[in-house]
Amino acid sequence: MTKPVNLNRYRKARARADKARQADINRVTFGSPKALREAQKAREEQAARALEGHRREGGDGEGDN
Template sequence: MTQPINLRQFRKKKAREDKAKQAETNRVQFGTPKAQRELEKAREAKLKAALEAHKREPDKRSDT
């Protein structure tokens, strides 16, 4: 005699597999390569550093 099948567990397992398949599709479609993400981070850091270097300091004298 065979073992009984728990349909609830079967449905959950199928749902997890479907979700994993959809996640893989999304990673391929929407994911950016690691090198490209790092390049963007480096560009942002360089731009931020350039802006910080050109900021003016407030006057230290008081007008009162």
């Protein structure tokens, strides 16, 4: 005869795993300090300005025919 299975144990284990997964997502989303977020934003804006500065004039994508 087989051993009885406690379904509550599996249900609770699944709930703990779901909470751990959500905690990992929240750590990535909300975990960085304000100074780091602002520094990253400044780097991204600087890179965007540098890229914009290298654009050619008349950027319609057509040649001078």
